[in-house]
Amino acid sequence: QVQLVESGGGSAQAGGSLRLSCAVSGDTVISSCMGWLRQAPGKEREGVASIDSSGSAYYVESVKGRFTISRDNAENTLSLQMNSLKPEDTAMYYCALRRGRCSGPLLTPDYYYDWGQGTQVTVPS
Numbered sequence: 001q002v003q004l005v006e007s008g009g010g011s012a013q014a015g016g017s018l019r020l021s022c023a024v025s026g027d028t029v030i031s032s033c034m035g036w037l038r039q040a041p042g043k044e045r046e047g048v049a050s051i052d053s054s055g056s057a058y059y060v061e062s063v064k065g066r067f068t069i070s071r072d073n074a075e076n077t078l079s080l081q082m083n084s085l086k087p088e089d090t091a092m093y094y095c096a097l098r099r100g101r102c103s104g105p106l107l108t109p110d111y112y113y114d115w116g117q118g119t120q121v122t123v124p125s
Helices: none
Strands: 001-005 020-026 031-041 046-051 057-059 067-072 079-083 093-100 119-122
Touching: 001 093, 020 031, 020 093, 020 119, 031 067, 031 079, 046 067, 046 079, 057 067
Parallel strands: none
Antiparallel strands: 001 020, 020 079, 031 046, 031 093, 046 057, 067 079, 093 119
C-alpha cells in the first residue's frame, strides 16, 4: 500500500520561500510518476509540477522559474522548492503518485491514484 506524507508547509511573506517534502512508502519515487498539485478555496485542484520516469520536470505556467520539483532516490522523497512566493500561491498542496513509467507533463489531477493528506501554504497579501 502506497503512503505519501507531506511536510514543510506554513506561512511565508510574499517574495519568500518554502520547501515541501513528500515521504513515500510502499513504492519508489524512481519507478513512479509523481507530482505536486494544489487546491485553493473555491477553486478546482490544479497540477503545479510533475516529474516523469526519466527525471524530466514540468511546471504549470504560473510557477515556472519560481518552483523546482525534485526527487531523492536514496531517501525516496519528492520535494518542491518554492521561491518568490505570491499570495496567489496560497493553497493546500498535495503530493501525488501514479505507479509505473511515464513521460511528459503529468499535471492533470485525474492522472494520479495515490495522494497525500496535503500541507497548507499561506502567503498573505
